[in-house]
Amino acid sequence: MEPRIVTRGVTKSFGAQEVLRGVDLEVGAGEIVALLGTNGAGKTTLVNILSTLVVPDGGTATVAGFDVARESREVQRRISLTGQAAAVDGLLTGDENLRMMGRLCGLSRAGSRARAAELLDRFDLADAARRLVSTYSGGMRRRLDLALSLVATPPVVFLDEPTTGLDTRSRRELWDAIRDLAADGAAVLLTTQYLEEADRLADRIALLDGGRIVALGTADELKARVGDELSLPAPTLDDVFLALTASTRKAA
The missing domain is CATH 3.40.50.300 (P-loop containing nucleotide triphosphate hydrolases)
Structure with a gap:
């Protein structure tokens, strides 16, 4: 290994x-x-x-x-690092959080949109993609936080x-x-x-x-x-x- x-x-x-x-x-x-x-x-x-x-x-x-x-x-x-508190923006939707991170990681608009959709599906957040993160449960916020840290597939x-x-x-x-x-x-x-x-x-x-x-x-x-x-x-x-x-x- x-x-x-x-x-x-x-x-x-x-x-x-x-x-x-x-x-x-x-x-x-x-x-x-x-x-x-x-x-x-x-x-x-x-x-x-x-x-x-x-x-x-x-x-x-x-x-x-x-x-x-x-x-x-x-x-x-x-690397990616997920700490003890979820670092997500509650004023954005789950999809917007992920697409913004994709752009910050250097992905194109189309690439960030595709990566966001992939991660939302992977972390069982697709149905909540267009809801404000402030409405998410604690578990949903943690899953989104982990998804954000994996946009660049470390x-x-x-x-x-x-x-x-x-x-x-x-x-x-x-x-x-x-x-x-x-x-x-x-x-x-x-x-x-x-x-x-x-x-x-x-x-x-x-x-x-x-x-x-x-x-x-x-x-x-x-x-x-x-x-x-x-x-x-x-x-x-x-x-x-x-x-x-x-x-x-x-x-x-």
């Missing part, structure tokens, strides 16, 4: 607070990796470094083969807690959209506080604690590891999270 995201020993501090203490991680093309951690563990900081919003203090990080610090413009051309997608605040149905609709991105070959790095989301959506799970990746593997691999260590017959991802973060705190 071709690595699209590679970090080696990435560190970052804010004043006296050491947030990242040597993060090693790879995400391949067509792979969804969920980044788990407690509040303040550094998940968003890592995403911000990879998307060139924050400069690392040490280590190296490449996205789509380009160094995030030395080749930030090249990285920016190859090979790497960063999703920072994209389903926060959504109801169960809207969350699962967004999961389907994320799976489609990976099926099309995008590398997806997803931060989330929902363990069920990581369990059901991610190909692999990375657990960030104490500024480092303390566990990395499929959900089944991590459950088996904790089951063996704690002699649990059927551990859940909750058990994995609690056991591994507790053990790293004790070690510190």
Whole structure:
């Protein structure tokens, strides 16, 4: 599997607070990796470094083969970033939001119109295409936000807690959209506080604690590891999270 995201020993501090203490991680093309951690563990900081919003203090990080610090413009051309709040214009329709983004990305009028129609259909928004976004539900706004970030079809997608605040149905609709991105070959790095989301959506799970990746593997691999260590017959991802973060705190 071709690595699209590679970090080696990435560190970052804010004043006296050491947030990242040597993060090693790879995400391949067509792979969804969920980044788990407690509040303040550094998940968003890592995403911000990879998307060139924050400069690392040490280590190296490449996205789509380009160094995030030395080749930030090249990285920016190859990524999309969806943050925790939907960045859509409520005074425009869904179709207008997408066509405007298409023009900003350099598409022709006809090209932006065609791309908007394609994305509206893909994210199940075609029936609401000509409604003002201010009338959209939370789930619809999040799907539109994700569609906006994909107008230029980037090979790497960063999703920072994209389903926060959504109801169960809207969350699962967004999961389907994320799976489609990976099926099309995008590398997806997803931060989330929902363990069920990581369990059901991610190909692999990375657990960030104490500024480092303390566990990395499929959900089944991590459950088996904790089951063996704690002699649990059927551990859940909750058990994995609690056991591994507790053990790293004790070690510190």
